[in-house]
Amino acid sequence: GxxxxxxxxxxxxxxxxxxxxxxxxxxxxxxxxxxxxxxxxxxxxxxxxxxxxxxxxxxxxxxxxxxxxxxxxxxxxxxxxxxxxxxxxxxxxxxxxxxxxxxxxxxxxxxxxxxxxxxxxxxxxxxxxxxxxxxxxxxxxxxxxxxxxxxxxxDVQSMLWSKLFINVGINAITALTGISNGQLLDLEQTRQISREAVYEAVSVARAMGITIQEDPVEKTFLAATATAHNRSSMGQDVDKRRPTEIHAINGFIVRMAQQLGVQVPVNRTLTSLIETLEAHY
Ligand SMILES: NC(=O)C1=CN([C@@H]2O[C@H](COP(=O)(O)OP(=O)(O)OC[C@H]3O[C@@H](n4cnc5c(N)ncnc54)[C@H](OP(=O)(O)O)[C@@H]3O)[C@@H](O)[C@H]2O)C=CC1
Ligand SMILES: CC(C)(CO)C(=O)C(=O)O
Missing domain, CATH: 3.40.50.720 (NAD(P)-binding Rossmann-like Domain)
Known part of the structure; x- marks a missing residue:
C-alpha cells in the first residue's frame, strides 16, 4: 500500500x-x-x-x-x-x-x-x-x-474531448429539464438537442485539429443508456443549487467557437439557460 x-x-x-x-x-x-x-x-x-x-x-x-x-x-x-x-x-x-x-x-x-x-x-x-x-x-x-x-x-487530449462530447450532450439538457440521463433518449426532442450540441462540439474540435475516433453522438447515447438511472452531475448541482461546471463544458465550446468563427447556437443557448438558472438560485 x-x-x-x-x-x-x-x-x-x-x-x-x-x-x-x-x-x-x-x-x-x-x-x-x-x-x-x-x-x-x-x-x-x-x-x-x-x-x-x-x-x-x-x-x-x-x-x-x-x-x-x-x-x-x-x-x-x-x-x-x-x-x-x-x-x-x-x-x-x-x-x-x-x-x-x-x-x-x-x-x-x-x-x-x-x-x-x-x-x-x-x-x-x-x-x-x-x-x-x-x-x-x-x-x-x-x-x-x-x-x-x-x-x-x-493522446490524452483526444480522450478528454471524447468525454467532453458526452458531457456536452447530456449534462445541461438533463439539468434544465429535471430528467435522468436515460430519459434523454425517450423523446426525439431531447435526442435532437443532444445530437446538435454534440455535432457543434465536433465542428469546434475539428477546427482545432483534434483527432475524433468514434461517433461522438453514438457514444453519448451509449453513455446515457449506461448511466440511465443517474442524474447527471450538472443535474445534481442544479438540484442542490450549487454552481455548475457549465463554463468548462458547453461554455468552453462557446468560447472556442467564438475564437474560431464557428457557429454553435445550441451550446450558446444551453450555456445561457444554465447561467440564468444559476443566477436565480
Ligand atoms: N463524482 C463523480 O462521480 C465524478 C466526478 N467527475 C469530475 O470530478 C470533479 C470532482 O467531482 P466531485 O468529486 O463530484 O465534486 P464534489 O464537489 O462532490 O467534491 C469536491 C470536494 O472538494 C471540496 N473543495 C472545494 N474547494 C476546495 C479547496 N479549495 N480545497 C479543498 N477542497 C475543496 C468540495 O467542498 P464543497 O462541497 O464545499 O465545494 C467537495 O467536498 C469534477 O470535475 C467532476 O465533474 C468525473 C467523473 C466522475
Ligand atoms: C457521464 C455522465 C453524464 C454520467 O452522469 C457524467 O460524466 C456527468 O454526469 O458528469
Missing amino acids: ETVTLLDIRKDHVDSINANGLIIEDGYQRRTVKITATTDPDQIGIVDLSFVFVKSTHTADVVRTAAELSGSEGWVLTLQNGMGNIETLSERIDPLRIIAGTTSHGATLLAPGKIRHAGIGETVIGPWEKTIMFGAKIIAERFNQAGIITRTVA
Whole structure:
C-alpha cells in the first residue's frame, strides 16, 4: 500500500472521516475505510502524487496547494470533467508533471463522511506532455494494483474531448429539464438537442485539429443508456443549487467557437439557460 490522505475544505466531512472512517455504499454493501483526512495541507507535506478532484469552478483555488504538495518532483493528476482545468494547473505546475484523464467511476456525497460509489468503470490517463509516458505508467500500475482498472494513452487530449462530447450532450439538457440521463433518449426532442450540441462540439474540435475516433453522438447515447438511472452531475448541482461546471463544458465550446468563427447556437443557448438558472438560485 500507499499512504493516502484526503484533503477537503469541508470540516464536517473531514471530522466525520477521521472519527468514523469513510463510509462507502455501493448499492449492495456498505464498507468503512480507515483513512486520514485533513483541511490543512501543511499536515501532509510533500507527496509523490496530488490528485486534483474538485469541481472545475474550484480548480483555480487549489492550484497553489497542489503545486506546494507536489514539490519539485511530484505528479499532479486530474480526472475532472470539462476543459480548462489543465491550463489552470499549468499556471503554477510544470506541464511535464501533469497527468490528465477520465474516469467512469461514479461517486456522490450522501452525508459528511459517507459516499455512494455507483458504477465501477475504466480510468484512462495520459501525460499532458505527450512524450513523457513514464509518470502515467507508474500511476496506472499502482491504480491497477489497488483494483482501480486503469490504462494509459499517449493522446490524452483526444480522450478528454471524447468525454467532453458526452458531457456536452447530456449534462445541461438533463439539468434544465429535471430528467435522468436515460430519459434523454425517450423523446426525439431531447435526442435532437443532444445530437446538435454534440455535432457543434465536433465542428469546434475539428477546427482545432483534434483527432475524433468514434461517433461522438453514438457514444453519448451509449453513455446515457449506461448511466440511465443517474442524474447527471450538472443535474445534481442544479438540484442542490450549487454552481455548475457549465463554463468548462458547453461554455468552453462557446468560447472556442467564438475564437474560431464557428457557429454553435445550441451550446450558446444551453450555456445561457444554465447561467440564468444559476443566477436565480
Ligand atoms: N463524482 C463523480 O462521480 C465524478 C466526478 N467527475 C469530475 O470530478 C470533479 C470532482 O467531482 P466531485 O468529486 O463530484 O465534486 P464534489 O464537489 O462532490 O467534491 C469536491 C470536494 O472538494 C471540496 N473543495 C472545494 N474547494 C476546495 C479547496 N479549495 N480545497 C479543498 N477542497 C475543496 C468540495 O467542498 P464543497 O462541497 O464545499 O465545494 C467537495 O467536498 C469534477 O470535475 C467532476 O465533474 C468525473 C467523473 C466522475
Ligand atoms: C457521464 C455522465 C453524464 C454520467 O452522469 C457524467 O460524466 C456527468 O454526469 O458528469
